[in-house]
Amino acid sequence: MLHCCPKQQLPIDTIFSPVRYFLPHGYxxxxxxxxxxxxxxxxxxxxxxxxxxxxxxxxxxxxxxxxxxxxxxxxxxxxxxxxxxxxxxxxxxxxxxxxxxxxxxxxxxxxxxxxxxxxxxxxxxxxxxxxxxxxxxxxxxxxxxxxxxxxxxxDDEDSSKSDDDAEEDDDEEDEGSNKENLSSSSIPLPNGEEPIRDSVDLSRAYEQFFDETIDPIYMLRLKMVQTIIDPHTDSLLSRLFRNILPASLTPLTAQSRFSYWRMPSDLYFQTYSMLAKSTRSAYQFTKLAYPDTFNAVSYPRFEPMQKSDERSSRTTLLADIRRILYPPSIYNRTVYDFDTIVDNSTTTTLNNDDEQRCHRRSNADHLLFDSQFECGNLRKAIQITEEEYDLILRPDINTFRYHQWFYFEVSNMRPDITYRFNIINFEKLNSQFNAGMQPVMFSVCDALGGKPYWRRIGEKISYYKNTYGKKKKIYYTLTFNIRFAHANDICYIAYHYPYTYTTLMTDLVNWSNTYDRASIYFRQQVLCKTLSGNDCPLLTITSFYNQNDLYQNEKQTISLHERSYVILTARVHPGESNASWIMKGIIDYLLSDEPTARILRDRFIFKIIPMLNPDGVINGCQRCSLATKDLNRQWSSPNSTLFPTIYHAKGLIAYLSMCCSRPITVFCDFHGHSRQKNFFFYGNDPRLHFLGPAYDRSTITKLFPKLFADIQGFALQSCLFSMRKQKEGCARIVVWDEFKIDLAYTMEATYNGFDVGLYKGLQIQISTLQMIGHDFCRVLVKLVDQELKSADSILPIEELFVTNENYSQEKCAPHGDEKRRSSSTDSSSSSSSSSSLSSTDGGVH
Known part of the structure; x- marks a missing residue:
């Protein structure tokens, strides 16, 4: 970590969020x-x-x-x-x-x-x-x-942990910013709402999402046609897609080793533009981002990590000192102010005119910035010299913290000039930008030339502590240089490959028009409405029972009404866009004609919530929802008014457990990790429970990550199995504890790249993230094979995985064992993973 740079007077007036979203009355x-x-x-x-x-x-x-x-x-x-x-x-x-x-x-x-x-x-x-x-x-x-x-x-108990322990879930901010209350009673329940929901209430609320367990097949085929898009937009899209599909779609066959359909750019643009009109945000958007509307992908070739250069880092710090010693050469001119622009914004029609603006020189003598589009995040741009700019990010809506995600447009540049950008209000102690990671950039000029790619860019990248904070608030600077190839180009720069809410809705349209309706049951429903009125999609994927299919055998011929469930969720943290790309790879694979995908559809019913925090994604937040809270700490007792997506996602699982007694084999929540490489899992070890060891629960949870040992990019040594008090409100611990789902996980994927396996030294790309999703599905098939084995044929769990020897167990709470026994008797054991898995080492102490 570099030392801090000298302090400089900048027009940083306040640390408040420039956007206020008014919560429901009473909150x-x-x-x-x-x-x-x-x-x-x-x-x-x-x-x-x-x-x-x-x-x-x-x-x-x-x-x-x-x-x-x-x-x-x-x-x-x-x-x-x-x-x-x-x-x-x-x-x-x-x-x-x-x-x-x-x-x-x-x-x-x-x-x-x-x-x-x-x-x-x-x-x-x-x-x-x-x-x-x-x-x-x-x-x-x-x-x-x-x-x-x-x-x-x-409740800020994490500040004393070591650096290794602080890596879990990537939520350990600096000591002054991580003040989340992790108790289940952090937000009062609405008026008249009972903390415990009975089976009658659950049946009334969630039976509609499980028609596959009740309705005959001919009714399910009729319900598949229904979409979650409003009728007017749906009619326009139907007219647009009529007589076009699948003739205009191109089968895409790449490293994924299977074919799926990809919409052409003009059709994608029209679909995206229609759906963007229905997206509701906390402030008014003025445009559509070009790479989002034309379905930009990552560069087709692998991009290596940047090698660390101490000499360039030293030069960067010396330049900071030089500009302090010679202030007359500093402009200190604000060239972009999001607060002022939002207050004076009058644009009502969303469109994109980048192709017309490209190569057009502005009268301004400086770079032009913009972030007033979906997922955009840039609050202020300050010109320091002719080629250097200091940038300030917006915090999450209604808060004053969580500065990490950035996504903005820059234009009016001159060619063959090296520009330096300094983002000066990061909060994390360290970053993968010091370990070879680069931001991503999309060039409109390159796209018009036939290269619509996100590329890793930036030279002399450094991440170091600065002195812009006050009192105990400490900020860090990310600095990087860019040499633009085209004059007056329009470029989009982001922390990682963006995946917007409207992109998800567009993918839903693509999936619903291209899957095999004869054999696949694919249904989209609205789980609930968010605070700002956006739909939270719920997807169901399985196969119709067809005994005449040639690919089936006795192991896969399971009736639709007897299959177990796999529940997958993603994007509870808005800034973790890599989780959405993995989820897209999973859905693409499950809807494909791969033999392993057919086996999975025959074996399981997939309930997928691809975006748990749509409001945060839309408004360019990093971690919180509009209610200022981390949704992944609200699973213990979610408030139905403030956290509707968590409330109803937990209700789905409770319905399966308490009402229809359907087994849930796997629960997995997908995340992104900003301080580690590769991808890995966090799981639960009942011997390390914060209430004391739960000897009656199986440690078979470590089996599923072991099956990834041969997958490229997977880091077995980075997996961690713990159940700390600070994490008691997160998804994997709550579903393990309350619903007895042994195979409950958090999958973490890097923003940077890999240091193990075939991809060692390479930065991660969109195709790689989707490949991780495909591999996740293939490993699920291995899990099916493990289920069919006898208990004697499975290796002992202690030989399967590395134990957490150095992980200190927390003190047991008073009467912790009694509390655990009472909670275990109240929950139904029928929703645990399959009995053959649980019986292998349930007695391990």
Whole structure:
């Protein structure tokens, strides 16, 4: 890691998000909490107002008003299954049950009250607290926001972990930014909503998503025709595709070793443009990004990683020092301000005119930037010199943190000039940009010349700590040089290969028009609506039972009503676009005519949620939804209003477990990892459970990753099996614990490249990511073979995998074993993986 560069005065006025999205009524305090914990001036203003209110109200009336105040109704029902008794003992001033560390907070309340005035005008408080106002002039939601800040600060337990342990799930931000409350009661439940859903409620809500278990085949064929697109757009697309498919589609056969259909660019553009009109965002878009509308792919040749060059890094830092010592040569001119542009935006029709703008010189004497399109993220561009620009990224919507994903347009460049770009507000301690990774760039001029490819670009890439932060907030700079090949080109630069929500909807149209309707059951449904009103698609893929098919044998002839389920989810973190490309490879493979794909369709019913966080993807966020929270920490007790996709995804699994008792063989959630190479798995080890060892559960979870040992790009040594307290709200632990799914995983894929196997030294590409999806399906077939083996023919689990010797087990909570036994008896054991797998080493201690 490089040392920090000298400080420079830049027009960085605020760290607030420039885009505010108003949450449903009753949850406004969540945004207030985020903003309040960022700006000390807001707390100072509240302190001044509080003093004025106290001086205006007599002391006797002040006490009577305090006794009459009651919590909002939304917080009265905030009890959960784990804290029902604790919620009864909380005072009326709290908006939610206290965290596990609430006793520490009580001990410090007296000290906090005496120091609140002194600490209110600072930005580095450990426990920032504003005492309750005693008048009706201030809404109660401000108080609830402060309570959330206290508990979130207390729950930051990850800051003391080693660098190796901090790699799991790639969510360990710097010490000041990772303040997520990981308890199940972090958000109160809506009014009247019960924390536990009974079987009647589940059947009423989710039976519609499992018609394949009830309806006859002729009715299923009729339902396959239904789409999730609105009727008007669907009619336009039907007219567009009529008499065209499949004649105009070209079978694409490449390294994937199977053929599937690919739409031509003009047809793809028309489809994408129609669907983009229905995409709802938190702010107004003014254009469609060219590479998204024309279905850009990665460069057809492999691109090696950049070799680290300490001399160039030293030169970069010296240049930073030089521009501080000689300030007259610095422009410090803001050439792009997203905040101002959004406020003055009047464009209502989305289109793309890059082909007309290409090669057209602007009157401006600097580069032109734009990010007001789907998935775009650039907040401000500041010209430092004629060839150097400092760039500032937007945080996630309604928050002031999580700066990593970037995607913007740059134009009006001159040829044969090396431009330097410095993105100055990254938050991660380290990055793969120091290990050979490069950003990706798409050139419109190259696309018009027949090369519509995303390419890895950038020279003299460095990632180092800077001094632009305040107090405990630390930022890091990513700097890289680009020499553009064409004059007045229009280029798009991104952190990784983008995959937008509209791209997913366009792929749905392509899949629904090109699969084999005679043998494949492919249905798309709307799982739920997001906060901003976008559809969350749910896909079902299996095969119709046809005993006359030649490729079937006795092992695969399983009735449609007797198959087990495989549940796959992706893109819960919006900035992890590589997860979407893997998911696209899986769906392409399952809908193909490959023999192994046919076996999988005959053996399993696939329930796929390809995008769990559409709102975050659309608005260019890195980690959170519009409700300011990490959705992968809300699985324990999801709020149906704020986190509808998680709430209903968990409801699907609960329905299979509690109502129809259908076995779930595999659950896998796909992610991207920004600080490791290759792809690998995170799983659960019952011996390392944060509540104590669960000896009654099988450790067969380590079998599935072992089957990837021969897959190129897979790193067995990077796999980690743990069940830490900090991760108790993530998907793989919740479905393992509550629904007894032994084979529950998180798959992590690198943004950078590989350091093992055939791809060693190469950066990852779109084709490689899709290939990982194909390999995932092929390994599932191996899992079918393992299911059919006897218990004696499977190797002992300790010989199959590397144990986590150096992983320290956390202290057991009081009465942890009793708590575990009670939870295990409440859940149905029928949704576990197949009995033959579970019986192999269930007694391993």
């Amino acid at each position: 406004d305090y969540i945004v207030s909490n985020e903003l309040l914990s960022a700006d000390p001036q807001i707390i100072k203003d509240l302190d001044d107002m509080r003093e004025k209110c106290k001086s205006a109200v007599p002391s006797n009336e002040r006490n009577s008003n305090t006794e009459q105040r009651v919590r909002p109704k939304s917080s009265m029902s905030s009890s959960t299954t784990r804290a029902s008794s604790a919620s009864k003992s909380t005072t009326t001033t709290s908006c939610r049950p206290k965290s596990l560390k609430g006793t520490k907070l009580e001990k410090k309340k007296v000290e906090q009250k005496t120091l609140s005035k002194k600490k209110s005008n600072t930005n580095g408080n450990k426990y920032r607290q504003v005492s309750r106002l005693d008048t009706n002039g201030i809404d109660d939601v401000e108080e609830t926001g402060i309570r959330l800040v206290e508990d979130e600060e207390l």
